[in-house]
Amino acid sequence: MLGLCLMAGVLLAALLFPVVGGLGLASNRAADTVDQTSGELTKAEPPLVTTVLxxxxAPIAYLYDQYRIPVPSSGISDTMKAAIIAIEDKRFFEHKGVDWQGIARAAAKAGVEGETSQGASTLTQQYVKNYLAFVVGEGSxxxxxxATEATLGRKISEARIATQLEQKLSKDDILTAYLNIVPFGNGTFGIGAAAKAYFDTTPDKLTVPQAAMxxxxxxxxxxxxxxxxxxxAxxxxxxVIDKMRDNGAFxxxxxxxxxxxxxxxxxxxxxxxxxxxxxxxxxGAGDGPVYGFxxxxxxxYLDTAGIxxxxLIRGGYTIHTTMDPVATRAAKEAAEGQVPKNQPGIANAMAVVEPGDDKHRVRALAANRDFGNNADAGQSAYSIPAEVTKFGAGSIYKVFTAAAALEKNITGIDKQIDVxxxxxxxxxxxxxxxxxxxxxxxxxEKMTLTDALAQSPNTAFIILEEKAGLNNVVDMAHRLGLRESMQGVNKDGNPLKPDGSNGPSQGDVYKRDNSGSFTLGAGPTSILELSNVAATIMSGGKWCPPTPVEKVTDRNGNPVQLKEAPCDQAVAPEVANALATGMSADVKPSGTAHGAANGWNRPMIGKTGTTEDHWSVAxxxxxxxxxxxxxxxxDGVAPQVICNGSPPRLCGTNDSGGVFGGQVAAPTWFNAMRTIHGDAEIKPLPPVDPRYR
Structure with a gap:
């Protein structure tokens, strides 16, 4: 009791005099810090849930550190307010932040069996403590x-802030702020989340038993x-109900x-x-789950774009995304239709991007795997369709050789080339x-560039690569869309470190080593970036970053500006349009995707790819x-040949039955795209400038 009385005296002295030099308990500098903290508390913005649409x-995911649903005073029932006051601070409306009567009562009861120091800490002080712990300290x-250490210095600081706070805010404001901050267990913070979690209701509808609990x-x-x-409980x-009765609530x-x-x-x-x-x-994002990737x-993406x-997990943002649920589910079903999710060691992933002059919107990212941490259940914890895989896209890289050759007027899409x-x-x-x-x-021995793109002879593109220049072909891959694949990873597909110690980049390695095999596409490749290459070609050569974001608003509904890379004209529209028509024959009877197209009737561009070792097709x-x-x-522990079948399977190192891009990857694309296009208008490919014929 003597100790509590002494503490009360010291607290009072500290509140009255900012400097208690002899005891070393406070200083002018500390007082300034307290003033600043109390100011922050009057405009506190606690962590909120970010909603992804x-x-x-429609909501597809929630991202948060603290599950909190903020509510105004009018949204909290008087019953709830009465319950918290009765059990935590019955003289809340009488004191000025520090309950001296409560401290004296706690001192008088100290040491009595079953009694605690209740009354020594007001709701205002508790608000200060919880704010410092869960807002300033982010809940660590x-x-x-x-924020809760049992020291005299902390209690003095807490008491000073509480008294200052009471001069700046009304009692109802403090009570509302407190009820929106404190934890209620099971990961809930604030009365809004607690009412929803425990009783599936809102704070304004809480009954007495609910509020008391x-x-x-x-x-x-x-x-x-x-x-x-x-x-x-x-x-x-x-x-609490007894305390409410004693406090006159009934x-x-x-x-x-x-x-x-x-x-x-x-x-x-x-x-x-x-x-x-x-x-x-x-x-678990999306029923299935479907939307995790x-x-x-x-x-x-947001991490690099400024959030x-x-x-992100504390800001209470609303993220309006570009994700199309119909396209995503179609891609998911098509991927699993070719390779079941429980098929060991084989991943099948798809990305869909919408072409455009001002934006390339990512409409779907899906795979036969679910997004998750249970590998035994066929789940993957990294974004298979978006990250750079360690495997190649095969002959799809011949598109970059063709583009470079067209740009340099080495050939035209109807011109005969050596084979x-x-x-x-x-x-x-x-x-x-x-x-x-x-x-x-x-x-x-000879065929047009269009037929060569459809039938994919290796020798023709090695010759074109020589004429166009390897460096130009590698740069063309980067320009059309393989930006991370060429300059963001090394030859093993690992992201480059900031200091470049694990470099050089994959693109620079091909240039340094003068590797003509580049056009055969053996190196690490991003599926999303491949999709964006196709979008760039169909956008008249305009490259834009594959964005998943339509717009972002903050907790107050104000727009948030992102730092996104600007679009650029990767190649002249005439080159892109010619390349599009040059890639249009893959679905014809002589093309490698003809079997997979199976009656497809829309004008389109296409290119299959198969790596030499049959570890990947595209x-x-x-x-x-x-x-x-x-x-x-x-995608197993050790790469193996993928053999064709229903479903495809791993077949060790024997590549005699190795699968081709027209057999698994292409059918996945067509099955998904039939649903995604639905009854949309059938549009023609852009016209070709005669110079590139």
Whole structure:
């Protein structure tokens, strides 16, 4: 008791005199800090939930650090306010931030069995403590310990801030702020989230038993968890009801108040069977889940666009995304239709981007895998369709060679080019000798560039690569859309470190080593970037970053400006349009995608790809409305050959039955795109300038 009395005296002195030099308890500098903190508390913005919406405005994911639903004073019932005041600070409307009477009472009862120091800390002080722990300290263990440490210095600081706060805010403002800050257990913060989670209601509709139970949780939310500890929770609730009765919440007539209290205490606990907790994060986003890969890409994209993840999960943003749920589900079903999710060691992923002159909107990111942490259940925790895979897209890279050759007027799409069965390059080397390539099948000695893109002879494109220049071809891949794949990763597909210690980039390695094999597409590739290449071609050569964001608003509904890369004219429209028509024959009878097209009747561009070792296959295609890419690759511990079948399977190192891009990747694309296009208008490809014929 002597100690508590001494503390009360020191607290009073500290409140009256900013400098208590002899005791070393405060200083002018500390007082300034207190003034600043109390000012912050008057305009506190607690962590809120960020909501992610699809293109139609439907929620697809929630991202948060603290599940909180802010409510104004008018949205909180008087019953709830009465309950928290009764149990935590019955003289709330009488004191000025520090309850000296409560401190004296705590001193008088100190040491009495069963009594605590209740009354020594007001709701205003508790608000200060919780604000410092969960808003300033972001809920970290260190911040919580610092905000609740049992030291005289902390109590003095807390008391000073509380008294200053009471001069700046009304009692109702403080009470509302407190009820919006404090934790209520099970990951809920604030009365809005607590009312929803435990009773599936709103704070303005809380009954007396409900309000009393929630008020009781503030004391020890873990120990009193009504979902796991029903009896302790009911006991604590009934204690709160008794305090409400004693505090006059049920009227001045003692008999009537007692009867009401008994009635309230007889009620069941009333908590919903399954707590209404908000799903958090990208795992499980979308029923299925379906939207996790898009969500993961969105978070990564925003991190580089000016909203880092730690800010995203606390800021209460509304993210209006470009995600099309119809396209995403179609891509998911098509990917699983070719490779079941439980098929070991084989991933099948698709990205869909909408072409445009001002924006390339990402409409779908999907895979046969679900987004999650359980590999045994066929889940993947990284964004397969968006990140750079460690596998190549095969002959799709011949598109970049064709584009470079067209740009330099080396050939036209109808011009005959050489197609020898075998070709040894004098420009590129292999172990100090000439680089020799062979065609996988029989081809005419000459064919048009259009037919070569459809049938994919290796020798023709090695010759074109020599004429166009390897550096120009590599740069063309970057310009058309493989920006991260060429300059953001090394030759092994690992992201480059800021200091460049694990470099150089993949594109620079090809240039440095003068590797003619670039046009055969063996290096790490991003499926999303491949899709964006097709979008660039169908946008008249206009490259734009593949964006998952339509707009972002903050907690107050104000627009948030993102730092997105501007669009640029990657190639002249005439080159892009010629390339589009040059890629239009892949679905014809002689094309490698003809079997997969199976009656497709829309003008489109397309190109299949198969790596030499059959570890991965791919398809890229687009119409004027939608562009997309699919890659099928071995994603097990050790790469293996993928063999064709229903479903495809891993077949070790025997590539005699290795799968081709026209067999798995292309069917995935066409099956998805039929649904995605639906009954949309059939549009023609752009006209070709005669100079590029």
């Amino acid at each position: 699809d293109k139609d405005g 263990q260190e911040a919580y310990e610092k 929630l008020a009781g949780l503030v004391n020890e939310p873990s120990r009193l968890n009504p979902g796991a500890a029903v009896e302790p 009911i006991k604590r609730r009934n204690t 009227g001045s007539d003692a008999k009537v108040a007692g009867e009401k209290a008994d009635e309230y205490k007889a009620a069941d606990i009333g908590v919903v069977a399954d707590l209404k907790l908000l799903p958090n994060g990208c795992v 898009f969500c993961r890409y969105l978070v990564d 880092p993840t730690d800010k 020898p069965a075998t070709y040894t390059s004098k420009v590129y080397k292999d172990s100090g000798k000439g680089y020799t390539v062979r065609n996988a099948g029989k081809y005419p 398809f890229i295609g687009a119409t004027p409305q939608f562009a997309g890419a699919v890659m099928t690759f071995t």
